[in-house]
Amino acid sequence: MSTHRKPNVTTRSAASASTTTTTTTTTTTTSPPPTIRSPASLSPLLPTRLESALLAIYPLTLLLGSIFSTLSPTTRSIPYSATTQSHDPAFAPSYFATKKNVFNVWFVKKGWFWTTVALGVFVVLNKNMGRGWRKRVKVGVRWGVATGWWVLVTQWCFGAPLIDRGFLFTGGQCEMLQQQQGKEGMGEVREVLTAAACKAVGGAWRGGHDVSGHVFLLILGSALLWFEVLPAITHAEGLRDGRRIMMGDGRVVSVGVEKEDGRDDDEGDKTTGGGTKFALGVAALMWWMLLMTAAYFHTWFEKFTGLLVAFAGLWVVYFLPRGVPGVRAVLGMPGV
Numbered sequence: 001m002s003t004h005r006k007p008n009v010t011t012r013s014a015a016s017a018s019t020t021t022t023t024t025t026t027t028t029t030t031s032p033p034p035t036i037r038s039p040a041s042l043s044p045l046l047p048t049r050l051e052s053a054l055l056a057i058y059p060l061t062l063l064l065g066s067i068f069s070t071l072s073p074t075t076r077s078i079p080y081s082a083t084t085q086s087h088d089p090a091f092a093p094s095y096f097a098t099k100k101n102v103f104n105v106w107f108v109k110k111g112w113f114w115t116t117v118a119l120g121v122f123v124v125l126n127k128n129m130g131r132g133w134r135k136r137v138k139v140g141v142r143w144g145v146a147t148g149w150w151v152l153v154t155q156w157c158f159g160a161p162l163i164d165r166g167f168l169f170t171g172g173q174c175e176m177l178q179q180q181q182g183k184e185g186m187g188e189v190r191e192v193l194t195a196a197a198c199k200a201v202g203g204a205w206r207g208g209h210d211v212s213g214h215v216f217l218l219i220l221g222s223a224l225l226w227f228e229v230l231p232a233i234t235h236a237e238g239l240r241d242g243r244r245i246m247m248g249d250g251r252v253v254s255v256g257v258e259k260e261d262g263r264d265d266d267e268g269d270k271t272t273g274g275g276t277k278f279a280l281g282v283a284a285l286m287w288w289m290l291l292m293t294a295a296y297f298h299t300w301f302e303k304f305t306g307l308l309v310a311f312a313g314l315w316v317v318y319f320l321p322r323g324v325p326g327v328r329a330v331l332g333m334p335g336v
């Protein structure tokens with residue numbers, strides 16, 4: 001089964017193969033090169049096993065936090081307000097259960113800034129990207145698409161962001177709009193089509209489904225960081241050549257065939273310099289804040305939809321290019 005794929009995946013090692021003795025023929029038939037070890041049935045549009053395991057950390061974290069909030073006697077005994085999406089701050093069960101906690105105010109609420117800085121530092125300081133700009137530009141393009149998704153979902157989507165549109169679509173509205181006296185203070189009706197405008201005029205954003213912006217941003221930002229960083233610092237096949245791509249003629253091969261001149265810039269020198277540590281540190285803090293969000297804020301369903309919306313963006317940036325050569329030409333793939 002694997003023999004007809006072998007020529008596609010061994011191109012990158014052709015140079016080294018020519019230096020080996022004739023006995024290599026026997027060796028190659030019995031022990032296939034690492035680039036074809038992934039199950040043949042795996043679609044390039046799906047994560048490798050290792051990527052799946054890493055991505056599974058997110059739903060598991062949400063589950064863990066939600067179970068904790070359900071079972072913890074302290075958390076359960078304090079009233080939860082669906083409108084503020086939090087516990088009464090006067091009785092907050094933990095420092096992390098208050099909205100004003102310093103990590104929320106300076107880190108999560110500015111989470112895309114931190115994601116950008118961490119990625120920027122990694123790209124500038126990481127030696128494994130080679131001397132040219134090609135790989136760095138592709139990282140920038142992927143960041144641009146992820147940023148576009150963040151903007152559309154949380155900031156602006158030709159008017160209200162998608163989260164607010166979803167809230168209104170599912171029957172929510174600014175409570176003051178329902179009460180006639182509130183309408184005057186709000187000015188244009190368009191202004192109250194966003195949660196921010198509603199809160200600014202003292203209204204309550206109630207009644208609809210509010211996708212968790214925190215869950216969305218923390219998953220999108222942290223996964224973006226490790227999807228970019230890990231292929232550059234690990235030998236794990238599931239994050240490197242175990243990734244499968246579809247070629248223009250429909251063949252599914254290892255991503256190894258697309259490496260520049262068959263060369264693997266990253267091989268051998270797996271440095272974890274300051275840029276890498278900083279980026280992974282930001283991703284780790286994001287994971288912690290995700291756990292805190294899961295434990296103290298939002299409903300189960302709000303967290304679940306935050307996860308889905310983040311995964312949708314990640315799929316477009318990191319998995320769609322594997323199955324569509326045209327998209328791959330624009331977005332590239334980390335470590336390739």
Ligand SMILES: CCCCCCCCCCCCCCCC(=O)SCCNC(=O)CCNC(=O)[C@H](O)C(C)(C)COP(=O)(O)OP(=O)(O)OC[C@H]1O[C@@H](n2cnc3c(N)ncnc32)[C@H](O)[C@@H]1OP(=O)(O)O
Binds near residue numbers: 293
């Ligand atoms: C040599 C080296 C060279 C280096 C070279 C580097 C180059 C480096 C270039 C830099 C250049 C930068 C350029 C950046 C360019 C940008 O990226 S600028 C963008 C900066 N802006 C941001 O990052 C903003 C990010 N924030 C957001 O998008 C939104 O605030 C969020 C995070 C989506 C959250 O929205 P939200 O409305 O809070 O929504 P939600 O999650 O539903 O929360 C509901 C409520 O529960 C609360 N809540 C939920 N979870 C929690 C929690 N865990 N804790 C407390 N409260 C919570 C919320 O606070 C919220 O309460 P309210 O505030 O509404 O009362």
